[in-house]
Amino acid sequence: MSLYRDEGVVLRTQKLGEADRIVTILTRRSGRVRAAAKGVRKTKSRFGARLEPFTHVDLQLYERRSLDLITQAETLRPYGERLVFDYPRYTAGTAMLETAEKLTPIEKEPALRQFLLVIGGLRTLVEGGHDPRLVLDAYFLRSLAIAGYAPSLEECARCGERTGRAFAIAAGGMVCGSCRPPGSASPAEATVGLMIALLRGDWARADSSEPRHRLECSGLVAAYLQWHLEHGIRSLKHVEREKPSATIERGREAPSEWSGRPRDEAAESFHGMTLNTTIE
Numbered sequence: 152m153s154l155y156r157d158e159g160v161v162l163r164t165q166k167l168g169e170a171d172r173i174v175t176i177l178t179r180r181s182g183r184v185r186a187a188a189k190g191v192r193k194t195k196s197r198f199g200a201r202l203e204p205f206t207h208v209d210l211q212l213y214e215r216r217s218l219d220l221i222t223q224a225e226t227l228r229p230y231g232e233r234l235v236f237d238y239p240r241y242t243a244g245t246a247m248l249e250t251a252e253k254l255t256p257i258e259k260e261p262a263l264r265q266f267l268l269v270i271g272g273l274r275t276l277v278e279g280g281h282d283p284r285l286v287l288d289a290y291f292l293r294s295l296a297i298a299g300y301a302p303s304l305e306e307c308a309r310c311g312e313r314t315g316r317a318f319a320i321a322a323g324g325m326v327c328g329s330c331r332p333p334g335s336a337s338p339a340e341a342t343v344g345l346m347i348a349l350l351r352g353d354w355a356r357a358d359s360s361e362p363r364h365r366l367e368c369s370g371l372v373a374a375y376l377q378w379h380l381e382h383g384i385r386s387l388k389h390v391e392r393e394k395p396s397a398t399i400e401r402g403r404e405a406p407s408e409w410s411g412r413p414r415d416e417a418a419e420s421f422h423g424m425t426l427n428t429t430i431e
């Protein structure tokens with residue numbers, strides 16, 4: 152039984168008794184942690200406001216036999232405040248948090264790369280420089296890759312031939328003409344190119360993609376993700392797929408409060424600079 156510090160992003164909260172909550176946090180060092188927060192449902196609890204979903208918090212916890220107890224919480228970045236007024240970004244963020252929880256099934260098993268991906272993904276959503284659906288699909292593809300389920304996109308998932316022409320979820324991605332199982336999808340070449348760009352962090356290429364290819368990409372990525380998780384991602388159905396954002400400002404500067412850290416691992420992880428070490 153001891154005190155420990157960690158930082159993390161709040162994934163979810165549940166009621167506990169009259170005034171308390173169980174808070175699920177994806178932490179930097181300890182992986183996914185479920186901890187109790189006392190008195191946070193009282194209206195005047197500032198502590199409670201720091202423990203809302205999406206918030207990046209610095210925490211002090213007291214280790215206990217059952218649920219650990221949160222004894223201090225300081226906000227590092229309140230991503231939720233920025234997302235809550237923008238429905239497409241908010242739903243994309245919600246799907247990210249839900250997926251992060253599903254992809255970290257074992258409590259307190261370190262999941263640093265998943266943590267960095269979530270932080271990087273939330274920040275990219277909040278900065279508003281890319282279509283939220285693209286950000287979400289990039290997050291999905293990369294978190295699947297971290298979990299060991301990267302789809303094969305440049306060669307046949309079954310025989311390794313260069314020319315994949317169909318997308319077969321159960322086979323693990325693109326398959327060639329001879330390996331193609333019945334019922335596989337036949338996506339446009341540009342759609343497969345978009346998936347490759349999102350996986351690699353090639354935003355110039357992803358941002359210049361056409362709406363119909365984004366739509367097709369989203370459908371394939373969602374189906375692939377659903378297949379790999381035992382249960383569906385509930386919040387996915389709220390993500391708007393029909394109307395990709397019409398205007399996307401490119402290269403917009405991030406507000407200064409989002410660029411506090413000297414070495415920005417989350418941004419590196421999300422924008423692809425460390426991705427080559429992740430996906431092979």
Ligand SMILES: [Zn+2]
Nearest residue numbers: 307310327330
């Ligand atoms: Zn093949």
